[in-house]
Amino acid sequence: MLGVFIGSAAVISLIAVGQGAQASITSRVASLGTNLLSVTPGGQIAGTLSPGDASAIGSLPGVSAVAPELSISGAPVVLRTTETSAPIVGTTSSAASVRDLQMVEGSFLSQQEVTRGLQVAVLGSLAASDLGKTPGQLLGRTVDVDGVPFRVIGVLASKGGSTTSADNVVYAPITTVEAHFANPDGVFLSAIGISVAPKADMTTVAAEVQQALRSRHELPAGSPNDFTLFDQAQLLSVAVGNSLVLRNFLIGIAAIALLVGGIGIANIMLVTVRERTREIGIRKAIGARRSDIGLQFLAEAVLVSLGGGALGAAAGSLAAPAVGHLVHVTATASPGAVVVAFVASVVVGVLAGWLPARQAAILEPLTALRAE
Amino acid sequence: MAEGRGGVAPFSSPVIDATGLQRIYTVGSSTVAALRGVDLVVRKGESAAIMGPSGSGKSTLLGLLGLLDRPTAGRYVIQGTDTSTLDDDELAALRNRAIGFIFQAFNLLPAESAEDNVAAPLLYAGVRRPERQRRAMAALETVGSADWRSRRPTELSGGQQQRVAIARALVGDPGLILADEPTGNLDSVSGGEVLDVLDRLRDEGRTIVLITHDPTVASHAGRTLRMSDGGFLGEELCSTEPDGAGA
Structure with missing residues (x-):
């Protein structure tokens, strides 16, 4: 028995x-973002995506928001004597809706902060906890990112259990990141997040984005894309x-x-x-x-x-x-x-x-x- | 038909008729002859005690007489049935019908009540439940154990368990009672009570074969056979046997 x-x-x-x-x-895969299109640089050349590409995509019909992302990987982040390492991602205020970011404390980057290139930062939950502070203790403090001081204006909620990479991040205005960390040869985006309007057809918008980027990059017909386009169907x-x-x-x-x-x-x-x-x-x-x-x-x-x-x-x-x-x-x-x-x-x-x-x-x- | 009471009754029919019974055990490559060609006749109404030291072969003989084991050689006829050609199921049916066992270790079914233990042989004989209960109660009354009918073996003393076991041996009214050291696990008082029950069965004219190493126990039987080294040494008739003949 x-x-x-x-x-x-x-x-x-x-x-x-x-x-x-x-x-x-x-x-969890589904929660990465419904109606999300994501463009990353592709092929042999790293720097194929420019801020201009992002603006161009933003003006396409069927696109409700665009979040350009400029990443500097593995920057040292220091709060007084505590140090951790996190990629710093320069972006715009629309990243909050495009990437479905939830706040625990404070607020996300505002349009004004981005326009004026203020030295403000939003910490991912893991980056925050690695600095040994609970969210309430971090708000208004100054952290040094690769030697540049940033004022903490918000802390993000965790994106979820075991996928820690999404949580170990520091968001800052793209203008600020561009000014302090950008490659002297030009500004190359690491990704463009695209929110597709609720009523628009995913496949149609994806085709339009692809067409727009190809013509902006002056790719001859028949040649491969110099970028990679992920859409919801592929994620699924x-x-x-x-x-x-x-x-x-x-x-x-x-x-x-x-x-x-x-x-x-x-x-x-x-x-x-x-x-x-x-x-x-x-x-x-x-x-x-x-x-x-x-x-x-x-x-x-x-x-x-x-x-x-x-x-x-x-x-x-x-x-x-x-x-x-x-x-x-x-x-x-x-x-x-x-x-x-x-x-x-x-x-x-x-x-x-x-x-x-x-x-x-x-x-x-x-x-x-x-x-x- | 004339029936002896414990003593030799030469004119009654044999219950046990064994000729040249041999039992050889093979242990690995060596063989041990536990029983080497034994002849035994026990007639209806006789009581016989088989005595001998440990290893003399008396338990082996009782196993063969009880159809619990098969002889290596020899012929065994019980109540007119030659057992040498019977298969397992036929032997089981013959044990059920013809033999009642009383073991030294009682061997009651631990999970069942005294009444169900006594009734168990009837179950295998295909008797219906009300009839089984009636006959089990009657058998328990014969050995003075009716009060314990619903108790489990663990709730009974050794003497009480052995009386329940005797009731089980009697319930199917078998022609032969085989007892293996029936008092061996009992104190003298309980042992005396069990011997009283066996005496009564003997006096009622039941055929009983018991094995023991205790001469006092053996003296309750009409015949005593002594064994040594797998064979009989000799036989004596018990003079203390109450004599008289049944009609």
């Missing part, structure tokens, strides 16, 4: 946690690819869980039956035939396995959310997992309870009686 119980409960919790992880990853296909890998991974885990659970069940049932060899001897001595013994143990194994399997399924369903909570995943036992675990546990339980009893029933009664 215990074996079947533990086996089915373990299998159900494991599958539930795995499915929770899968759902969490898929939803990545997400789907991820979830297929995950699903296979999950099936593997479930198979191992079933195997381990099955071995546990078989082991406990075998021990139980072996302990009862003497009982089998007694029953044979008083006239039980092999089939009587076999039927009795089969009936018992069925009852015990059904009971243990049902209790285990219930316990596993209840335990799954708790286990999921421990690993920060929303785990819910799916009906399919419950059925598979229950059926597998019961089948293993019945076989492990019945087959050895049948073996014991073949012994001469005297041998079985002397067992212990």
Whole structure:
């Protein structure tokens, strides 16, 4: 009973946690931004995107907002004696809506701050916590970024659990970053985030953006793009690819869980039956035939396995959310997992309870009686 | 038909008729002859004690007589049935019908009540439940254990367990009672009570074969056979046996 119980409960919790992880990853990909188009420099040349490109895209119909991004990677960020390292991203006020940035404290860059090129900064949640301060303590303080002082005007909420790279960032006005850190050869954007208007068609806008950039870059027809355009459809296909890998991974885990659970069940049932060899001897001595013994143990194994399997399924369903909570995943036992675990546990339980009893029933009664 | 009471009754039919019973155990590459060609006839109504030290082969013999084991060689006819050609299920049916066992370690089913233990042989005989209960109660009353009907073996003393076991041996009204050191696990008081029950069964004309190493226990039987090294040494008739003949 215990074996079947533990086996089915373990299998159900494991599958539930795995499915929770899968759902969490898929939803995180979806939350990267609905209606988001993203342009990054492509091909052999790094500096192909200019602020002018961003403005041009911004004037296209169907585009509701554009956020040019000018990144300086791995800048030292210093608050008095505490130092951390984070990329500094120069952008405009529209990044808040385009990248779906949520504030914990303060406000995001304003249009005025960007226009005037003020030395103000918005810290990502990880950058803030790496400076050893809670958000409230940082507001209005001055941090040195690569030797340039910035006043902290806001702290961002975390973008989510395990993807820390999005949180280790310092946003500043693009004008300020350009003035202090830009490459002397010119201003090259690292990305352009594009918000597509709710009613506009994603594919149409993506084609227009591509056409606009190609003509601005004077690319001859037939030559490859010197930039990369990500649209929602591509992001989704990545997400789907991820979830297929995950699903296979999950099936593997479930198979191992079933195997381990099955071995546990078989082991406990075998021990139980072996302990009862003497009982089998007694029953044979008083006239039980092999089939009587076999039927009795089969009936018992069925009852015990059904009971243990049902209790285990219930316990596993209840335990799954708790286990999921421990690993920060929303785990819910799916009906399919419950059925598979229950059926597998019961089948293993019945076989492990019945087959050895049948073996014991073949012994001469005297041998079985002397067992212990 | 004339029936002896414990003593030799030459004219009654044999319950046990064994010829040249051998039992050789193979342990790895070596063989051990636990029993080397034993002849034994026990007639209806006789009570016989088989005595001998440990390793003399008496338990092996009882296992063969009880159809709990198969002889390596020899012929065993019980109540007119030759057992050498029977398969497992036929042997089980014969044990159920013809033999009642009393073991040294009682061997009750630990999870079942005294009444269900006693009724168990009837279950395998295909008797219906109300009839099983009625006959189990009757058997428990015979050994003075009706009050314990609903108790589990663990809730009974050794003497009480052995009386329940005797009731189980009697419930199917078998022609032969086999007892293996029936008082071996009991104190003298409980052992005395069990011997009283066995005496009564003997006096009722039941055929009893018991094995023991205790001469006091053996003296309750009409015949005493001594074993050593897998064979019989000799036989004596018990003079303390209350004599008289059944009609």
